[in-house]
Amino acid sequence: MSHKKIKTISDPKIKLEVLTKEEIIKIHEATLNIIENVGIRFPSKRALEIWEAVGADVNHDKKIVKVKPYLIEDALKQCPPKYVLAARDPQQDLPLDGNHVCLGTDGCGVEVIDINTGEKRTTELQDVRDISRVADATEEVAFHWVPVSAQDTPAEARGLHELKAVWENSTKHVQTESIYNVEEAKASMEMLEILAGGKDKLRERPMLSLMQCTAPPLGHDGGSLDAALIAAEYGVPTGFMTMSSCLTTGPATMAGTLAVGNAEVVAATALLQLAYPGAPVFYAAALTATDPRSGAYTGGGPEDFLFGAAVNALSDFYNIPLSMGSFATGAKEPNWQAGLEGGLSTFMASVVMSDMLLGCGFLHGSRIWSYAEMMMDCEIFSIIHKMMQGIVVDEETLAMDSIASVGPGGHFLAQKHTRNHTRDLFMPQFLDRRPYTLWEDKKDDARDWATAKAKKILKEHQPDPLDEKISKEFERIIKSVEKK
């Protein structure tokens, strides 16, 4: 039997204000100032034409666009504030309504810690299948990012092979960041149309969403822009992710980096609205600070955590859903650093109710997939899920009768009230609370249990299969994109 339940954070009891209203407006004004006076690079013919048609100042040589604030602000007003990320199984649809935090896997990894050998190796299509299957079984994972790169498939159709593999191995929503050119974007829309059973149905229940990176500082990638415009045309939710990073692609100061990143996302989002008013869009970000000693971009660290909360303040200001990078770590194996960085980044992004969290499973700055890390990240998410429920204070939870009957001394273990509420407490899977000697006998820990759990799922879990006819159609479309 497959799990149909998905764990999302909702009705939070904890709140955090990382930026005041005035600070948000200052960043917004800086953003408009950047777009109007410094400009944003849009290296796509189509994008430049759209900007030109609405009267923006377009420099075709440099491909830099400068836009008056009112054009941007009016365009942003067209963004739908709420919509649903549909899943193959409608029970697993995800509402992006500001009251749900949904966890996804991380995506596009290049290496994997092989679950059987424990050795690191290059990723393949089979890894995409396996990881998707494990994610399908896990209630914490609400949607997929294409987790790793199918490097044994032809480069020109790789993004499509990956999508097919996820859809065949899970009924949950799929988001991809590996479709970033016109050919693959068109083909993926064709696949989606077949999956949904028609263009209208696709629009009603988009089972795919697209994430494109911006090209910081203050630019975009042409292929990504064109792919996003195609998705928007089909009503497929599309987001631009800024990865502006203090020191290199942003100023050393966090406020400045927020303004740079925000300008990239806001300008591209406005472009989509100008082309297709009302198209479902989301804000995406993985802002961080570059390591000053090496230039490494790994995510994690206090700036990363603060960004995790700050960006949601901005996306709330624009009233569009947010997909926020969390769980990023530079750790090389699932260890202290990975737990620390995963825990704090995800707490900060969750406490402000980021709609989507990206994502669990990676080590070494989004490069190496680890099943153990994935499972432990899921547990971190569960812990935060529990924390966000806060402390309920009412007659029942104050437990006055129970307290009176126990009185001074004694214990609460034999109370009915206690028994009734024991399961309110968090049941960890991977936290070690054993006696010391038991540990000493085995010297095992969370990593071993997490790996064992993933192995068990891989052995046992069979996701609801995808109609074979649909798979065949997918194959045909993919073949048409592959070079002969």
Add this chain to the structure above:
Amino acid sequence: MSEDIEKLYKDMAQSIIDGDSDISVELAQKAIAINMPPLDAITKGFVVGVNYIGDQFGLGEAFLPELVMAGEAMKAAVATLEPELLKLGEARETMGRVVLATVEGDIHEIGKTLVGTMLSASGFEVTDLGVDQPAEKIIGKALEINASIIGLSALLTTTMVRQRELIEELDKENLRPRIKVMVGGAPITRDWATKIKADGTSEDAVGAVKLAKELVGKA
């Protein structure tokens, strides 16, 4: 040597350490004005500063922006002295010429730029073509400036194949081993580098310098 000259060398080094291009250019002009041999200005003055920052960076005491700004200040000083060098028919001895680029279809820039900065700081003459560069252009540039090394960055699994294509092209034209190729980027492993017959790879900029020195036989 007069104290004045001694002080000028010191100031030159300091202008690099401070990453101050205005001052380094000013000092280079002063060197020309007092007829100081341009090569002396470079090797006894400015290079001392570059080496100092490089060492501090290696020790974790100096940070990236300092390194980059020192590189800029150095470049500006050398550019000011270049016409004098030409007049004298002299050339600054470099470790070798490197053409650097991120391959076609790929816009990841930072890693390549860092490698370029470190190579320059270590005495290589680096031509950085930027991102999204087709093989013909990279090879063309390498031939034009008689480069001994091509450095190729690729961060996407879909663009790493461009590294192989470029190497195959060089082989076809019989341009190797005259031109050595080093490769790098997030998905690049030693296995990959071996498989595509590259001359080496490195996971970071410090390693890239070490590799480049080996490739030009100056390790």
